Amino acid sequence: MQRLARETADALKETGPAGGGPGTLYIVATPIGNLGDLSPRAEKVLSSVAVVAAEDTRHSGRLLQHLGLSKPMIALHEHNERERVDRVLKELQAGKDLALISDAGTPLISDPGYVVVREARAAGIRVSPIPGPCALVTALSAAGLPTDRFLFAGFLPAKRTGRKAALEALKREQATLVFYESPHRILDTLADLVSVLGSERELVLGRELTKTFETFYSGNAGGVLAELEADPHGSKGEFVMVVRGAEVSGRGEAESQLDVDKLLELLLAELPVKKVAKIVAELTGGSKNELYQRALELKDR
Numbered sequence: 001m002q003r004l005a006r007e008t009a010d011a012l013k014e015t016g017p018a019g020g021g022p023g024t025l026y027i028v029a030t031p032i033g034n035l036g037d038l039s040p041r042a043e044k045v046l047s048s049v050a051v052v053a054a055e056d057t058r059h060s061g062r063l064l065q066h067l068g069l070s071k072p073m074i075a076l077h078e079h080n081e082r083e084r085v086d087r088v089l090k091e092l093q094a095g096k097d098l099a100l101i102s103d104a105g106t107p108l109i110s111d112p113g114y115v116v117v118r119e120a121r122a123a124g125i126r127v128s129p130i131p132g133p134c135a136l137v138t139a140l141s142a143a144g145l146p147t148d149r150f151l152f153a154g155f156l157p158a159k160r161t162g163r164k165a166a167l168e169a170l171k172r173e174q175a176t177l178v179f180y181e182s183p184h185r186i187l188d189t190l191a192d193l194v195s196v197l198g199s200e201r202e203l204v205l206g207r208e209l210t211k212t213f214e215t216f217y218s219g220n221a222g223g224v225l226a227e228l229e230a231d232p233h234g235s236k237g238e239f240v241m242v243v244r245g246a247e248v249s250g251r252g253e254a255e256s257q258l259d260v261d262k263l264l265e266l267l268l269a270e271l272p273v274k275k276v277a278k279i280v281a282e283l284t285g286g287s288k289n290e291l292y293q294r295a296l297e298l299k300d301r
């Protein structure tokens, strides 16, 4: 009896409420390379909706074709999302269910859909996620780096100056960092990562995940860069970079000499050297003796 009630509730969730209300906007994750990763539920929803909104209708048309489906499609990409929102909302308000898909993976994750989802929710339309593949979670799940806290930073800026500034801002972040990168920028980005975060920073690079040539490169950033440069297929395919967060304390990369010096200087203006070294050692986990020596140097400057 309980099972029947649950199944009825699940079925309702998949077809939307009966009656003349607005339709449901389904956010459907699709494979990131391996078609076998399309979930049965995603397939069911794609076959049941009236309209499919897709980033690239030609590309997604092939997925629908593979599933034996033919659906009216709305092209919704980063350059026209705002204009297309009204059309999408109109279809939903007319009672049609609509599925939003992107070229690969989970919509809205470095992909269009944010504006539509936000506006649909504001208009009181039901938005229902159909979870599935996502490159960042796929990489993270197999990277062997801490997953209790991670920061997904999407794509780094395309130009070197902006990219280095973005990395500089993340240098002291302790959570695991996850980035997407394109094949034509991967070597430059890795070189910048080495120069800003240091060649010793642990890195796992996932390439062509779930596809035939799936490869993981792991080690320190300098080593991974060298390995990729030496691999003739190295800069081909799609990449996720998973980077270990900064050290928690001590005299690791997390704690730049500049910050410690600044702290020492500020305290030296108010307190005796010994006391300053004691406080800063407690705050940073650094050695009291070393900090005492450094404080003396700064005081003499």
Ligand code: SAM
Binding pocket: 032, 033, 102, 104, 105, 106, 107, 108, 109, 110, 111, 133, 134, 135, 136, 179, 180, 181, 182, 206, 207, 208, 209, 210, 211, 238, 239, 240
């Ligand atoms: N929405 C997608 C998701 O859920 O992962 C991401 C879309 S974003 C425009 C495309 C980027 O995701 C690629 O440049 C690459 O960094 C990453 N990516 C997608 N598929 C991948 C795969 N099979 N292997 C490695 N990275 C992948």
